[in-house]
Amino acid sequence: xxxxxxxxxNGLVIGLIYALMAAGLTLIFSVLKVVNFGHGTLYMLGxxxxxxxxxxxxxxxxxxxxxxxxxxxxxxxxxxRLVLHPMYTNKVERKDEYAIIVTFGLTVLLLNLGIxxxxxxxxxxxxxxxxxxxxxxxxxxYDRLIAAIAAIVLLSALSWFLARTSLxxxxxxxxxxxxxxxxIGINPRRMYTVAFGLGSALAAGxxxxxxPIxxxxxxxxxxxxxxxxxxxxxxxxxxxxxxxxxxxxxGVVEGLGVGFFPDPNRALAYTEAFGALLLVFTxxxxxxxxxxxxxxxxx
Amino acid sequence: xxxxxAVQAVLLIAALALPAWAGPYWVHVGAIAWYYALLxxxxxxxxxxxxxFSFAHVAFAALGxxxxxxxxxxFGIPPGIxxxxxxxxxxxxxxxxxxxxxxxxGPYLALFTLALSEIFRLxxxxxxxxxxxxxxxxxxxxxGGESDRPYYYFGLSLLVAALLLMAGLLRTRVGLFxxxxxxxxxAARAAGVNTTLYKILVFVVTSGLAGLAGTYYGPFVGILxxxxxxxxxxxxVIAMAVIGGIESLPGAAVGAVIVYGLSExxxxxxxxxxxxxxxxxxxVQRFAQNGIFAVLERPLLRPPAVEAERGRG
Amino acid sequence: xxxxxxxAADGLSKHFGGxxxxxxxxxxxxxxxxxxxxxxxxxxxxxxxxxxxxxxxxxxxxxxxxxxxxxxxxxxxxxxxxxxxxxxxxxxxxxxxxxxNLIVPALSNPAARRAEAERRAGEVLSFLRLEHLTRSLARAxxxxxQKLLELGRALMLRPSLLLLDEPFAGVxxxxxxxxxxxIGSLNAGGHTIIVVDHNIDAIRSLVRRTVVMAQGRKIAxxxxxxxxxxxxxxxxxxxxxxxx
Numbered sequence: 001x002x003x004x005x006x007x008x009x010n011g012l013v014i015g016l017i018y019a020l021m022a023a024g025l026t027l028i029f030s031v032l033k034v035v036n037f038g039h040g041t042l043y044m045l046g047x048x049x050x051x052x053x054x055x056x057x058x059x060x061x062x063x064x065x066x067x068x069x070x071x072x073x074x075x076x077x078x079x080x081r082l083v084l085h086p087m088y089t090n091k092v093e094r095k096d097e098y099a100i101i102v103t104f105g106l107t108v109l110l111l112n113l114g115i116x117x118x119x120x121x122x123x124x125x126x127x128x129x130x131x132x133x134x135x136x137x138x139x140x141x142y143d144r145l146i147a148a149i150a151a152i153v154l155l156s157a158l159s160w161f162l163a164r165t166s167l168x169x170x171x172x173x174x175x176x177x178x179x180x181x182x183x184i185g186i187n188p189r190r191m192y193t194v195a196f197g198l199g200s201a202l203a204a205g206x207x208x209x210x211x212p213i214x215x216x217x218x219x220x221x222x223x224x225x226x227x228x229x230x231x232x233x234x235x236x237x238x239x240x241x242x243x244x245x246x247x248x249x250x251g252v253v254e255g256l257g258v259g260f261f262p263d264p265n266r267a268l269a270y271t272e273a274f275g276a277l278l279l280v281f282t283x284x285x286x287x288x289x290x291x292x293x294x295x296x297x298x299x
Numbered sequence: 300x301x302x303x304x305a306v307q308a309v310l311l312i313a314a315l316a317l318p319a320w321a322g323p324y325w326v327h328v329g330a331i332a333w334y335y336a337l338l339x340x341x342x343x344x345x346x347x348x349x350x351x352f353s354f355a356h357v358a359f360a361a362l363g364x365x366x367x368x369x370x371x372x373x374f375g376i377p378p379g380i381x382x383x384x385x386x387x388x389x390x391x392x393x394x395x396x397x398x399x400x401x402x403x404x405g406p407y408l409a410l411f412t413l414a415l416s417e418i419f420r421l422x423x424x425x426x427x428x429x430x431x432x433x434x435x436x437x438x439x440x441x442x443g444g445e446s447d448r449p450y451y452y453f454g455l456s457l458l459v460a461a462l463l464l465m466a467g468l469l470r471t472r473v474g475l476f477x478x479x480x481x482x483x484x485x486a487a488r489a490a491g492v493n494t495t496l497y498k499i500l501v502f503v504v505t506s507g508l509a510g511l512a513g514t515y516y517g518p519f520v521g522i523l524x525x526x527x528x529x530x531x532x533x534x535x536v537i538a539m540a541v542i543g544g545i546e547s548l549p550g551a552a553v554g555a556v557i558v559y560g561l562s563e564x565x566x567x568x569x570x571x572x573x574x575x576x577x578x579x580x581x582x583v584q585r586f587a588q589n590g591i592f593a594v595l596e597r598p599l600l601r602p603p604a605v606e607a608e609r610g611r612g
Numbered sequence: 613x614x615x616x617x618x619x620a621a622d623g624l625s626k627h628f629g630g631x632x633x634x635x636x637x638x639x640x641x642x643x644x645x646x647x648x649x650x651x652x653x654x655x656x657x658x659x660x661x662x663x664x665x666x667x668x669x670x671x672x673x674x675x676x677x678x679x680x681x682x683x684x685x686x687x688x689x690x691x692x693x694x695x696x697x698x699x700x701x702x703x704x705x706x707x708x709x710x711x712x713n714l715i716v717p718a719l720s721n722p723a724a725r726r727a728e729a730e731r732r733a734g735e736v737l738s739f740l741r742l743e744h745l746t747r748s749l750a751r752a753x754x755x756x757x758q759k760l761l762e763l764g765r766a767l768m769l770r771p772s773l774l775l776l777d778e779p780f781a782g783v784x785x786x787x788x789x790x791x792x793x794x795i796g797s798l799n800a801g802g803h804t805i806i807v808v809d810h811n812i813d814a815i816r817s818l819v820r821r822t823v824v825m826a827q828g829r830k831i832a833x834x835x836x837x838x839x840x841x842x843x844x845x846x847x848x849x850x851x852x853x854x855x856x
Contacts, residue, residue, distance in 0.1 A: 034406075035406035035409070035410065037409075082585075083581060083585055086585065092588070093588075093706065093707060093751070094350070094481075094588075096352070096404070096405030096406060097346065097350070097352050097405075097545075098584060098588070099406070100352055100405075100406060100409050101537065101541055101580065101584045102580075102581050102584050102585065104534065104537065104580075105538070105577050105578075105580035105581040105584065106577070106581065107534070107577070108531070108534050108538065108573060108576060108577030108580060109574060109577025109578050109580075109581065110577070111531075111573075111577075112570050112571075112573035112574040112576075112577060113574045113577075115570045116569075116570045116571055116574060222530075226414075226417070229410055229413075229414075233410065272417075272421055273417070273418050273421040273422070273425075276414040276415075276417045276418045276421075277414075277418060279410060279411070279414040280411060280414045280415055280418070283403060283407055283410065283411045283414075284399060284411075472719040472726070475708075475712060475715070475716055475719065476716065476719075476720075478705065478707070478708055478712075479705045479708065479716045481707075482704075482705040482706050482707055482708060483703045483704070483705060483706075485667065485687075485703065486699070486703040486704065486705065487705070487716070488667070488686070488687035488688045488691065489665060489667065489687055489688075489691055489696070489697050489699075489703075489766075490688075490691060490716045490717040490720060490765060490768075490769070491688050491691035491692045491716075491717050491720030491721070491769055492688055492716065492717075492720050493686075493688045493720075494688065495686070
C-alpha cells in the first residue's frame with residue numbers, strides 16, 4: 001500500500017507539471033484557436049534556459065526558473081508577432097494548416113537546435129534543495145515537493161490573473177468571441193500575442209521545475225507535449241480549469257499504472273500507447289472533449 | 300501550362316540519365332529519394348488538395364511494407380502478391396481511418412492521426428515475436444546483384460506512375476470536389492457533393508500509394524524498423540511537400556528529391572541540416588505558401604492566372 | 613401528388629443540449645410559392661433552414677418534398693433532390709474560380725457532363741450579370757458579388773425549392789434592388805422559394821405570404837400585410853428588442 005501511496009504522490013507531482021504544460025497549451029488554444037505543436041520544445045527550452053542561468057550566470061535555482069519563464073515569454077511574443085501574425089490577415093487562406101505547419105516547424109527547428117547547441121546527452125542542474133522529506137514510510141525529495149508547490153503557486157496565479165485582472169478578462173473575452181471583444185475595445189491581436197507569450201512562459205516554467213528531478217535532454221518535451229495534447233482534448237479544448245484537473249488526474253493515473261504491469265517490456269510500450277489511445281477515443285466520441293461545452297456545429 | 304510540362308519532361312529525362320554519369324552512391328540516394336517523393340506527393344494530395352492534414356501517412360508506408368514482408372516471410376507468399384496485399388491492406392486501413400475521421404477537421408484531425416501513428420509505432424516495437432521490434436525486420440531484396448540501378452529505375456517508374464494516376468484522378472470531377480471540400484465542406488454538401496464518399500476515397504488512394512512506397516522501400520533497404528514511423532520522419536515528408544508546394548503534386552515530389560538530395564550533399568553538417576529544415580519549413584510557409592516553385596514562376600505569369608491554374612493542377 | 617403538398621415540414625423540433633431551438637414547427641408550401649420567414653434573433657429561423665436543407669437532422673418531425681420523405685438523409689441528398697440553399701455569410705469555394713464554383717453542383721449529378729455544366733454556368737452568370745468574372749477566383753469577388761455567386765451556385769442544382777438565408781444582409785441598396793429583382797424573376801419563372809431575412813421592408817414588398825417565428829415556434833403565417841400588422845408579431849419583435 002505504501003508503494004502505491006508513493007506512486008500516487010510522485011504521479012501527483014508529475015501531474016502538476018503536466019497541468020502547467022496543458023494550461024499554457026489551453027490558453028493558446030482558447031485565445032488563438034491554434035494547437036501549438038511546438039509546445040514540447042518550449043518546455044525543453046525552459047529547462048535549458050534555467051540550467052544555463054543557474055550554472056553560468058550563477059543565479060539561485062528559483063531565480064533560474066523565473067528567468068526561464070521571462071525568456072520564453074519574450075520568445076513566444078516574438079514568434080507570435082513574426083510568424084503567427086499573418087494568420088489574422090487575409091494573406092493566409094488555410095489557417096488551420098498554417099498554424100500546424102509553423103508550430104510543427106518550430107519543433108523541428110528547436111529540437112535539432114537543442115541537439116546541436118546543448119548536445120544530445122542529458123544535463124542536470126543543481127537541486128533546488130538537497131535531501132528529502134520523510135513522513136513515516138513516505139519519502140519525497142525536496143525537489144519534487146518544491147516543484148509541486150511552485151506549480152500550484154503558478155496555477156493559482158494564472159487562475160487569479162484570468163479571473164481578476166483586466167488583462168485576464170480581456171483574454172477571456174477574446175477566447176469567447178473575437179468580434180464581441182473587438183466591439184468593446186479590446187484589440188484581439190494584442191491578446192493573441194499575450195496569450196502565446198504566457199503559454200510559452202508556462203511551458204518554460206514546467207520545464208525548469210522538472211529539470212532537477214529528471215535530467216535535461218533535447219527531446220525531453222516529446223512525452224509531456226503528447227500528455228498535454230491528451231489533457232486539453234479531455235479537458236474540452238479551451239477550459240483552463242479543465243486542463244488543470246485533467247493534468248493532475250493523468251499524472252496520478254500514469255504513476256499508479258506503472259505498478260500494475262507484470263511484463264516490463266510490453267508494459268513500457270503500452271503505457272505510452274495508453275495515452276495515445278485515450279486521445280484517439282476521446283476525439284472519436286466527443287471531438288469537443290469530455291468536459292467541453294457541447295456546441296452544435298451549425299452548417 | 301505547357302511550360303511546366305516541359306520542365307517536368309526535362310526533369311524526367313535528367314532522372315533517367317542520372318545513373319549514366321553519377322556514381323553508385325547517387326543512384327542509391329536517388330532510389331531512396333523516390334520513396335520520399337511518393338510519400339510527399341501523395342500526402343500533398345491528401346493534405347493540400349483535400350485539406351485532410353494527416354500525421355499518419357508514414358504509418359501507412361510502414362503498414363504496407365511490414366504487411367507484404369510478413370506475408371512473404373510467414374506464409375511464403377510470392378513477393379509480387381505480397382506487395383499487392385500490402386497495398387490493399389493500406390487502402391483498407393485508409394478507408395477505415397477516413398471513415399473514422401469524417402467528423403474531425405484541422406487540429407483535431409492532426410492530433411488524431413498523430414496519436415494513431417504513435418500507437419502503430421509502439422505496436423511495431425512491442426510485438427517483437429511478429430515484427431522483431433526495434434531490431435528491425437529483414438526483408439529479402441527483389442533484384443539480385445550489387446547494383447542499385449534496378450531499384451532506381453523501378454522506384455522512378457513507380458513515382459511517375461503514381462503522379463500520372465493522381466493527376467488523372469484530379470482531372471476528373473473528383474479533383475474539383477476535393478478542392479470544394481477543402482475550401483468549405485458544408486458548402487460542398489449543400490452543392491450536392493457526397494463529401495463522405497470523397498473524403499474516404501482520398502484516404503484510400505493516398506494510403507494505397509503510401510503503402511506502395513513502403514513495399515518498395517523494404518526490399519530496397521533490406522530492413523524495416525519502427526523508426527519509419529517516428530514523428531521526425533513524418534516531419535520530413537511534411538517539410539518536403541510544403542517546400543515543394545503542398546498544392547502541386549509534381550512540386551511536392553520535386554521538393555522531396557531536392558530536400559533529400561541536399562541533405563545527402565551536406566551530410567558533414569550533421570544535425571544542423573535539420574535545424575535548417577525546420578527553419579526552411581517555417582520560412583516557406585510564412586512567405587511562400589504555395590512552395591518555392593510558385594515563387595520562381597510568379598514573375599512570369601500574372602498572379603491570378605497562376606493561382607487558378609495551380610489550383611487545377 | 614397534392615399541389616398543396618409540394619413541400620411540407622411537419623412538427624420539426626431541434627434541441628441543442630437543454631436549449632430548444634425549434635419547437636414543433638410545421639410549414640407547407642405549394643409549387644411556385646414565394647414565402648418570407650422572419651423572426652427576432654434566436655427565434656430558430658436558421659436552425660429551421662438548416663433542417664429543411666438537410667444540414668441538421670431534426671429531433672422530431674418529417675420533411676417531404678414532392679411527396680418524397682427526405683427526413684434523415686444527408687445534406688447532399690437533399691441538394692440533389694432539389695433543395696438548394698444560400699448561407700447568411702456567403703460560403704463559397706474561395707480558392708476556386710467563379711466558373712468552378714458553379715460547375716461543382718452541376719457535376720454532383722453523376723450523369724452530368726462538364727461541357728453542359730459549363731454552358732449552364734454561362735447562362736446563370738449572364739442572368740446574374742457576372743459573366744466578366746468567369747475566370748476570377750471567388751475570394752477576389754466583392755461581398756455583393758459573392759452573394760450573387762452563391763445564389764448562382766444554388767441555381768445550378770436546378771432546385772425545386774430554394775432557401776435563401778438572409779439574402780439582403782449587409783448588401784448596399786443598389787445590390788439589394790438587384791437581388792430582389794432576381795428573386796422576383798426566379799419566382800415568376802416557377803421556382804418555389806423561402807426567404808429568411810430581417811429586412812421587413814424588403815420582405816413586405818417581395819413576398820405575399822410571411823411566416824413569423826419566435827422562440828422556436830411559428831406564431832403567424834399568412835398574407836404578409838396581415839401578418840406584419842398582427843399584434844403578437846409586433847410584440848415578439850419589440851419584446852425581443854427590449855430584452856437586448
